[in-house]
Amino acid sequence: MAVVEVGKYCARRCRKACSFVYRVRETYVLHRNDFMSVRLSSSRSLTNTSNSRRSSVRMYGLLGISMGALVGAGYAYYEKRYEQSSSVLNENMGTTGPVLETAPSFKISREVVVPTDSTGLKLTLFQYATCPFCCKVRAVLDYYGFSYNIVEVNPVLRQQIKWSEYKKVPILLAHVEGVYQQMNDSSMIISALASYLHDRDQGLMEVVKCYPSISFSDDDGKLKTDILNRYFLMYRGNIPQDKTNESVLKERKWRKWVDDVLVHVLSPNVYRTREEAVQAFNWFSQVGGWEKHFSAWERYLVIYVGAYAMWIIGKRLKKKHNLKDNVRVSLYDACSHWMKSIKTQGTKFMGGDTPDLSDLATYGVLSSIEGCSAFQDLLQHTSIGPWYDSMKDTVQRHGGRSVMNG
Numbered sequence: 001m002a003v004v005e006v007g008k009y010c011a012r013r014c015r016k017a018c019s020f021v022y023r024v025r026e027t028y029v030l031h032r033n034d035f036m037s038v039r040l041s042s043s044r045s046l047t048n049t050s051n052s053r054r055s056s057v058r059m060y061g062l063l064g065i066s067m068g069a070l071v072g073a074g075y076a077y078y079e080k081r082y083e084q085s086s087s088v089l090n091e092n093m094g095t096t097g098p099v100l101e102t103a104p105s106f107k108i109s110r111e112v113v114v115p116t117d118s119t120g121l122k123l124t125l126f127q128y129a130t131c132p133f134c135c136k137v138r139a140v141l142d143y144y145g146f147s148y149n150i151v152e153v154n155p156v157l158r159q160q161i162k163w164s165e166y167k168k169v170p171i172l173l174a175h176v177e178g179v180y181q182q183m184n185d186s187s188m189i190i191s192a193l194a195s196y197l198h199d200r201d202q203g204l205m206e207v208v209k210c211y212p213s214i215s216f217s218d219d220d221g222k223l224k225t226d227i228l229n230r231y232f233l234m235y236r237g238n239i240p241q242d243k244t245n246e247s248v249l250k251e252r253k254w255r256k257w258v259d260d261v262l263v264h265v266l267s268p269n270v271y272r273t274r275e276e277a278v279q280a281f282n283w284f285s286q287v288g289g290w291e292k293h294f295s296a297w298e299r300y301l302v303i304y305v306g307a308y309a310m311w312i313i314g315k316r317l318k319k320k321h322n323l324k325d326n327v328r329v330s331l332y333d334a335c336s337h338w339m340k341s342i343k344t345q346g347t348k349f350m351g352g353d354t355p356d357l358s359d360l361a362t363y364g365v366l367s368s369i370e371g372c373s374a375f376q377d378l379l380q381h382t383s384i385g386p387w388y389d390s391m392k393d394t395v396q397r398h399g400g401r402s403v404m405n406g
């Protein structure tokens, strides 16, 4: 969801704000200096002492500016160098999430217990209830019938993930082999869980190693991290009987489309106007049980500050992702594109008679806006309703649990 961008913008803004404050300080030194010169030169009793004081003020002023310029240039050089050299650092190569020896402290908000779960994985999902990436992971967990605990994270203060270096949600923590395996990024989490279900002998921790994260600098020299193989399932040479190479490719292509296209039309639609943004945040509060988990001031802070911030950010995202002037049209277009492909296939789901991971991903991210007026408009203006209802039904009934126990 759009909140990712908040973090990025924020970091950039802060850097800009810092250099701005710094420049203001420089200006202040200059003004003070000028002001003193004016005052001194206008004074009739200009003495040697005041002359030398004036020149020493000037000297300190100049020294201050030069020191400032030096520190500023040094800092800029350090930043640039760090960013450029980061492409070869790759400190995190080999793992996507650290393995923790002890459990971080957190308060469980909700427990999902599925008696047929035979994996023995003790999963904890750190989430914002209505974050599309989190909804996507929950759709997969529920469809396959995993038991898991949920920790609701405060989206503004984020105290619940203080223990993690990775600062986004979802984060999935699995208590396996006496340690806690952390998994970051929704698509990686889904690929790892699905690969594990395909062949449990390989063990979850071994599967996670197939998704290393890499650091690199992009064309603008900005530090970026990416997770390798994020959309790949580790079949170890044995594609399941009900799949073909084509269906595997198609599933991967649509999962990527969900992250690259579908997700980006949501925020500008949900936060289209200030009223819609507040309404959306009130719904988030209801679904996330914020009244129960957060204090009143925290809740109001998130609802009103969050709604206002997202309304502003929604406009930027509209531009960034080249959405239509009427953002609803972009939402309808994306969903119609998805439905057209299923209709051309002549099947109930993209995966055929049963959903595949791309159905779960699409359903998951759309379920994140179910309580918003954008979703009601979507149902009225496209033919996605029946597919969405079938998905909701099969996910809630743990329709894929035979895969876990088969």
Ligand SMILES: N[C@@H](CCC(=O)N[C@@H](CS)C(=O)NCC(=O)O)C(=O)O
Binding pocket: 001, 002, 003, 004, 005, 006, 007, 128, 131, 132, 133, 155, 167, 168, 169, 170, 184, 185, 186, 187
């Ligand atoms: N690629 C990540 C994106 C996750 C993401 O951007 N999550 C947002 C919430 S929707 C987030 O945590 N942003 C940081 C923040 O809230 O500060 C994934 O698929 O899990």
